[in-house]
Amino acid sequence: MVQEREKPWEVVFKPGRFPVEIRDTRNHGSTTAPPPKPLLLAFPNQSGDYPIVLCFHGFMIPNSSYTQILHHIASHGYITIAPQMYCITGENSKPEIDDAAAILNWLPEGLSYYLPSEVRPDLEYVAVAGHSRGGKVAFGLALGLASEKTKVKMSALVGIDPVDGRGRGHQTEPPILTYKPHSFDLHIPTLVIGSGLGEKWNLLVPPCAPDGVSHREFFSECSVPSYHFVASEFGHMDFLNDDTGPLTFFCKNGVAREPMRRFSGGIMVAFLHACLRNDSEALNHLLLHPEDAPVTLEPPQSFVTETYKIFSKL
Template sequence: MPSSSATATVTTNVFEAGKYTTVLQKVESRTTCCPANTSPPPPVPPPKPLLIVMPCEAGEFPLLVFLHGYLLYNSFYSQLLQHIASHGFIVIAPQLYLVAGQDSSDENKSVTATTNWLSEGLHHLLPPHVKPNLSKLGLAGHSRGGKTAFASALEKAATTLKFSALIGVDPVDGMDKGKQTTPPVLTYVPHSFDLDMAVMVIGSGLGELKKNPLFPPCAPNGVNHKDFFKECKGPASYFVVKDYGHLDMLDDDTEGIRGKSYILSVQEWEVQGADEEIYRRSCGCIYESILGR
């Protein structure tokens, strides 16, 4: 059942909410669904728990698979994903893990499994009047999820569906050059990424600045958006939202102990009084421009 909804107004301005009313739906995975006294699982449950954000109105819509950042919940991006969906997209956001170490190999496998599941299982979870267009499939990720998105896109043979666009939102490949998380994505060879799709990198201007002496910057130089874009071939685009930090596209209220403790512990330099809604709208607008709705 839908967990919440948001009403969108009719507009052609992509910085504003789109013409579609959106709904959020949480779906358990094949390993967690069907506890006692609950309704039966979908015929083909997903390999990972999902947050699905979609228009309520009838139509056929392109898809975006969105990957969360390190130790974050997919629900922390609800406002951003609703903005994208309001312009006519179905967004699939898997919860890749709850606890993770330095090795991200399992995350790559989870993205492959989730992508391959879309063609056989997604339609069971959507209303009959909402149709997914599997030929228009984008892949996006934030922070470590951005690294995973690039890694998954580079493994073309692993997925049964073809990605048509790739978006890295402040992607991070580790702690520093030479301290990349396994498996590393960056090769430090210009234009070395073999990607046969449109690519966009969105960076934050403040994510590379260190504020808390006990923690490194969220997006250190040497493994951040600058380095990812240097390795992209055309067609590729690059945007830097200079007055915002690494986490500023998250929801205004990231609920729970993890949301509060994580944000407080790693918070980087921010502009006093910065409007995070502007950052989310900008990211949503940029997404829509490359996905080609």
Template sequence: MSPSSSSIAICSNIDVFAFGEHETQLVKPDEALTPKPLLIFTPLEAGEYPVVVLLHGYLLNNSFYSQLSHQIASHGFILVVPKLYSVTGPDATKEVEYVAEITNWLPEGLPKFLPSQVMANLKKLALAGHSRGGKVAFALMLNRLKTDMKLKYSALIGIDPVDGMDKGKQTPPKVLTYIPNSFNLEMPVMVIGSGLGEVRKNPLFPACAPKGVNHEDFYNECCKPACYFVAKDYGHLDMLDDETKGIRGKATHCLCKNGKSREPMRRFVGGVVVAFLKGFLGGNFSYLMAIKDDENAPVAIQKSAFLL
């Protein structure tokens, strides 16, 4: 069964915070042919491209990351963005198992849904996750559940990762140990944080990325090589699409402390992801090193750090 798709034209631009030189396409595979429903964002130009598996946050839809995914794909990456659940409880164990299953599906399954001239380079495979998806990504890479995967990931990215609602009350499987540099991942890691993630929207709701279980704690446990960026004045959900539809989409504007608009934070997240991958998967570190304290970044950088 042929997939449905839509295209976006991309203007050539070497700025990692802008759309890249590749025209991109969104592919929606038949759900019966994939382990979980998923979206694929791919360049259209002939070539072989690294692959990024991107995991959504708690009670969010994978479609909420479309603009971010198109931006990253336009710089020469294939993104696989699964929908891990519709409704779920606090235990993320099943999500870790789902991602392992999706990873094992990639070698035979992914090529069937790519344009004929596009090839996936699964020797350059990165795993990224936002919020609870970041926790799931770290749990999988730390092998908390002893999953069996055919492929080996080459890089890990936590986008404002959260390990539960409070220190000591992490949801299963627990990731944080609170022992500095205890994550022996044997791969490069990047952690991206939001300056407003630990700030409550109002007294009725907890912070979306509480201090004690957020990006700062994840980075503190990383080993070399690792890098860390925190965007000032932007919130936990500001990297999502400008418009997120449905009840869940409307809730994304109400539950977390937000910046003035999503576009700057989304461009920043896309840019640092591209720069990180171009460095550690492609060997060109000039983009990554240029971002540190970069006044031309679309957001003010509250903190940046490198363990190299």
């Protein structure tokens, strides 16, 4: 009996075919071209040329809290890079945007020193992503807000529950949101992943992703082409590893993180396949059939032409 082949939209939510190795640049030192910030690298441990995904962490969250989602993406054939941007910081994120540009510009001369010789970064295809405040940093970098001009072209952008401050009228510096629809002059495909519970109060604790500065406003300001997926029953910290520390308890979250990690990692893979590998089958299917995702989704949204579309099962 011939076994039925798995569908592309099923494959993206499962571990990929590549074995993965994780390295910390602090433990694999090189006297040549050290990175501007310590990096966690997750990459396919198999000979080949691989696109790059640069991922920025959320406010006061260590980059090690993202290893499981980084591992998932890497297993599908991507070199994922998570800098440790700071240990303690203030409200102004401009220094992080400048550091992000420095890391991006370091990639051509420095990244290969920290990878096996047979693992070759494909610098023609570089995606930038960020969670929470890191999402703001990723958007700031893509919008050209860094003091240093970036030399590496960005091919795609992902905001993972991005946040631009404490609320509308209380954005942190530099403000990213303009409150003008489709005002972001990005010229690259953009994916915004949102959490339905991130905008909710957790007993007496304010929302971790407040309405007005959260994923919904980020997506509304994105230009063509852009995509928006929202997991309605999960929260702002459900993207992280299970063993992440006490900061996660301040946010209203779902009952378990594994489904949200699997979904967010998978939808990122579907998006990256579409943008960097010209394979949009999984992404297009999930836009039309969100019930095939491993979590409950709001109707996905897409701005792919000058006509704004909301996909549903109508």
